[in-house]
Amino acid sequence: MALRTFFRVSSILVVAVLGVALHPIYTAASHARIIRLSLVQGDVRILHDSKGDPLANDKAPWERAELNLPIRQHDVLATDNGRAEVEFENGAMAFINENSVLEFFDLSLDDGSLTTRLILRQGTGSFYVNPARDDYFSVTGGDFTAEAAGRANFRMDNFDDGSTVAVIKGQVSVVHKNDNKLLVKGQSFSMSAGAAAGTVNSAPQGDDFDHWVSGREDSVVTATNAAMQYSNTSSYVSGFGDLYTYGGFYPIAGLGYGWQPYGVGIGWSPFDYGNWFYGSQFGWSFIGSQPWGWLPYHYGGWFFQPGIGWLWTPTGFGRGTVPVKFHPVTATFVRSGSTVAMVPTHPLDSGNKTPLNLTHMMPLTSAGGAQAVSAGTGDKWKVVKEVPAETFVSHASPTAAPARSVRTLDSSSTARSSGQPNGSTITYDAKEHRFVNSNVNAASAATTSAAPTSAAPTSAAPTSARMAARGTSTTSPAARAITADRQARTMPSASARIAGPPAAPRSYGSARGGFTESSSSARGGSITTSTRSTALSGSRGSTMSGGGRAH
Numbered sequence: 001m002a003l004r005t006f007f008r009v010s011s012i013l014v015v016a017v018l019g020v021a022l023h024p025i026y027t028a029a030s031h032a033r034i035i036r037l038s039l040v041q042g043d044v045r046i047l048h049d050s051k052g053d054p055l056a057n058d059k060a061p062w063e064r065a066e067l068n069l070p071i072r073q074h075d076v077l078a079t080d081n082g083r084a085e086v087e088f089e090n091g092a093m094a095f096i097n098e099n100s101v102l103e104f105f106d107l108s109l110d111d112g113s114l115t116t117r118l119i120l121r122q123g124t125g126s127f128y129v130n131p132a133r134d135d136y137f138s139v140t141g142g143d144f145t146a147e148a149a150g151r152a153n154f155r156m157d158n159f160d161d162g163s164t165v166a167v168i169k170g171q172v173s174v175v176h177k178n179d180n181k182l183l184v185k186g187q188s189f190s191m192s193a194g195a196a197a198g199t200v201n202s203a204p205q206g207d208d209f210d211h212w213v214s215g216r217e218d219s220v221v222t223a224t225n226a227a228m229q230y231s232n233t234s235s236y237v238s239g240f241g242d243l244y245t246y247g248g249f250y251p252i253a254g255l256g257y258g259w260q261p262y263g264v265g266i267g268w269s270p271f272d273y274g275n276w277f278y279g280s281q282f283g284w285s286f287i288g289s290q291p292w293g294w295l296p297y298h299y300g301g302w303f304f305q306p307g308i309g310w311l312w313t314p315t316g317f318g319r320g321t322v323p324v325k326f327h328p329v330t331a332t333f334v335r336s337g338s339t340v341a342m343v344p345t346h347p348l349d350s351g352n353k354t355p356l357n358l359t360h361m362m363p364l365t366s367a368g369g370a371q372a373v374s375a376g377t378g379d380k381w382k383v384v385k386e387v388p389a390e391t392f393v394s395h396a397s398p399t400a401a402p403a404r405s406v407r408t409l410d411s412s413s414t415a416r417s418s419g420q421p422n423g424s425t426i427t428y429d430a431k432e433h434r435f436v437n438s439n440v441n442a443a444s445a446a447t448t449s450a451a452p453t454s455a456a457p458t459s460a461a462p463t464s465a466r467m468a469a470r471g472t473s474t475t476s477p478a479a480r481a482i483t484a485d486r487q488a489r490t491m492p493s494a495s496a497r498i499a500g501p502p503a504a505p506r507s508y509g510s511a512r513g514g515f516t517e518s519s520s521s522a523r524g525g526s527i528t529t530s531t532r533s534t535a536l537s538g539s540r541g542s543t544m545s546g547g548g549r550a551h
Contacts (some may be wrong), residue, residue: 044064044078049280052075054121055198066292070298083096089236090240092137096125106501116137119139124155138504148264152171153168161192161408162190162195223240230249259313260312274287285329298542299330310344334361
């Protein structure tokens, strides 16, 4: 109790100027949208600045994707025997299944509104959409695009012989040339490759990927709701859930709350664990290797409290609709003679003035490491905007391009309707609300043309011509799998079949929410207007009170 009292009293003395605007100083930053790779399981790869079909260039510089890696426009994520999760600024999420490729075609800002256009090049993705203001969100796969005007959850599969989208919650508009179809919860839309039109059916039964997505959404939404009470912003939520899960908040007079990870002592330094990566858009960026290592290294600032240690403060977010600025690292670089050091950014730092945390500077080694020391009384340190190139070493790890995954809608829909995981090694533990690797041979996950089971798919019965193409009922499952595999390999790949996604209508989301009359006419069809809430909501389960997002 005495320590806590000392902490509060001394905090008042340090930050007594309550009227000062909180505009911390940072290294060079970009105003472009930057989103977060929030979860990596297994083999996940990334390609930066992709042009055209990312799977058509076998010389493209793919790299291993690291947790908390910044993602920007024209980046591409690919999974082999792995899964990935991406978290957007407003709490929207994208989940990528095994053997899938997702391109971030358009991540732009338009008068404060977020435009997100994604391309599912191949495989399976699930998407939780939480639009605010006039945000626009779409996913293109195969021959059509799925657009969500309000809160929605939907899954898309894009294979060589066609594509399908299933609505889990909310409403989704399917756009194909000048035709629009509005799908509601429990409906799906399927279109064969090159077909003139698609069909609307009941959504198939969920598989283990759907359970994984549901579990992740439940965890993130619950933790975010709990954490947002300590934040001074409602416009940016990405990463706050991890802070609540992996650390605790402490009140700081004049600054709101400070956060510290569990299990660290007073000698802990914020930049002890992580790596440096170089990006053409924002230069050198520090990537925290911990699950919580996103927000504290790109937003807010650091405050050192004697007896407590380093605390991260969620300041500088602002309020309203102004986009929050991404910073490559929450540190200021200083130089004295030939020595370059980094200083954790204090919330009250301003311009090129001496950093308030200078006494806790961290000289940089040739490998980009940092070790906290005290600045000498006779040393003169000056703030520098850029650090010499030789100071850092990028930890990006080159890897091979992802292979084309040969799958068909028939085998995928059969596996989902029968409730089988279709070769996945990841299983959901409903009791523990987490996922574990079942240690099944990884080769089974790469068998992308698995034989249909005896269970009937939920989609409409196939025509006699399709039955003949797949063989009679007396054909063995192995023979049907071989036939499907040979047919798929003669088709154009799912990625090569995709044209560019449609442009985002300027009048897409009006103040009253949903599509406007002008946007629907621009698409060539009519769409039912839906009202959307600015509150965040998860995809499944009951609502929760408190700040952040409801579930």
